[in-house]
Amino acid sequence: MIIDNQTISSNPPNSLPIAPDQKSAFNFGIGLLGLFLWNLFFLNGPAMKKVWGALLNTVLISGLTVVLTLLLALAAAFSLHLLEVTGRQKGRFILLFALNLIRSVPQIIGVLLGYALLSFLITNGVVGNGIMAFVIMACSLSLFIFLEVTDLLLDRIAHFRKSDFYNALRVCGLSESRVVGFNILWNNSRIHILNKLLSVFGMALFLQCSTDFILSVGLSRDAEVTSLPLSLGGLLAHIDSKQDILAMGYTLTHPLYLPHLFLQHLQGLSAAFLIVFTLYSLYKIGNGFSERHRL
């Protein structure tokens, strides 16, 4: 039964004391802390530095990817919207064509191409493996992800344009950028966007780890995976970690070997755990967030 709009929007009656996304984020923090302490006691110093350095690099690149994705998506959505409302159909068609070209490239292929470019630049000494490499990695990831966010932004704009909301604000004299940027996207869609960016973060992390691992088969003789900033995927491709992964497989047929994994094969196990656990936690946080905000 419809009671009252105000009732529904202001007071979710069945809200839990701790939101499910907050609970998942808390569990994620506890999991990371537990692993860190275990590593502190049982993993040698250089390996520990590698594992947590790789996690930091991975998170930084994924974070940067999220920022670049949002910027690219905002630029694309604003441009498409403005071209549409101003009746510049030719410009809109060209932009849509360009965006659809990007859309037609499978994400993993696109990212691999980006990495190929990066390896070329490293091989030729144009960039080192410092900040520039980070930025290029994030750029190649965001270039093949941002259309998902663009679609969301365009959906939200279209949703509000269908009602009197958009026209009522425009005829009052509010500018297009304020109505779209502030009223539609910031005031009425930021929860949706944030939810999408959470999944973009997970996607960037997954793509990055996958690509880095694929690179372990060898991109070129001059630019090996070790030339790139070390990420969790790259760490898994490391020779030590490969042995650890083999040990995990060995445990499947020799269960008594299991306790050794947690002490003797901790580098590979930690890297694999961090990838899986982070992705799982992001999934749970995203779901909880959607549930809390009834998206």
Add this chain to the structure above:
Amino acid sequence: MNTRSFSISVSTSHHTLVQVKDFQFPENRIVFLFGESGIGKSIVSKVVAGQLDPEGLDVTVNGETYADYLKKPVVRSGKERGFFVFQEPSSHLDPTLTLRTQLNEGSLKACPNDEDVLKQLFQSASQADLGNILDIYPKPFRPSGGEKQRLLLSMAMKKIRLYQSTPEWKEALFVFDEPTGSLDNIQRNRFLSLLFAAFRKKPFTLLFITHDYSLISEINANYSDLLKSVSFLEMARIHDTDSVISTFVPSDYTTWLDKLVPNTAENKAQTPLFRMEPSFKIFGRSLTLVGPDKTNPIPLVIHPGEMVYVKAGSGVGKTTLAKIILGLYAADQVSITLDGLTITEKKGRLFYEKEVWGKRAGMVFQHADEALDLKSTVFETFLGLIPGKIPPREEIKEYLAALFDSPIPDAFLNKKVQYLSGGQKQRLNLLRSFYGKPKLLILDEPLNGLDFESIRKVLDLLSKKQKEGCGLLLISHNEEIFDKAISADHLYYLK
């Protein structure tokens, strides 16, 4: 005479939705409950009738829990004998059954014949149209809001007849929540005539929730012999959550209405602010503006400081006309002059953006809930309206005082629009449109959801804006008030 008394509180785990003490109404009378929209009239009436879905809510009635209240014989018998007409007709109808089936469903099956009721409520519809509505619904025929509402009223009238034909039933509660909201005045009056005729046969208790103060004039004019059986109440919010329901004196409204006179602009300019040729085309349809004689096409002309009223039947295209003027709909053919600008169907959106919107013309949209950004605060609603200017908070408070009780507390400016009552939203909607001082303002149903006090304030505001030289183009079904406030030579019909 028995009187029913209620003290009702409805809250969620977070805050109180409505709290009203000492709500009294007499039995076997028709009780009109007025009040601003969104202050809890529907919730209170649903509690009284035992129709509120209590999920997630904490409801107390006269100090008892709602569950205990529902067990009372008077509530149970009221549900059996009475009828509740919900505000939104769609929520009442089952889209999987034909309307004829629904008219004879459950307890309605035992009700006496309804053909004369249907005939009276659908007087202008042909037999074939009525058949379409009753038998072909839900597909492919889709009844309009007004048709759905009349069907619900037919159901209610059937239930009233059942009550009247059952001698052992001495009392029954009927609740009609905004039953005439989608009806024009002719349809509304037909329904009232049915209702009062039934009441004369055997009285019943009816709680009639409405914003339509013109019902008072209709009752005074045609049912004055029943005035002793009619009560008028008004619900008002006295605090964020506390409400009070008190007697509304109908003469307050009629006296005010009698004194209402058209406001004529003192400095009537020779050059019109706005002129629109009488014929225009949109979506392949030709529409024509005619003068007060309802026959001769005449151009729509508005001078600075004038208020012009455009009337038309429901669905003819009043809002479409407004949207054409503002360039929101592209007409097939139109010719307009606005403050020295010539506008034809060839003008594009960029032109309106640069020259018209917020500068030469603006519009108050009909539904404040859609027209306002509900996630903004009251203060943010005024940001960006004048490019490059961030208005001081004190200035906004002063400005709001035109339609809100002053002094305006600082917390009110920080309040999210979604938490305002429907009437407050409508007043904010109006004030926002005037803020940029457009030369012409189109008002589409500006009195929607307002209580009497707010209606008076809005009329005063419109009069003030006229004196400041603002041209006003009005579209409203509230004919009683605007026929008085606008002179006959400023009246146009859209055909």
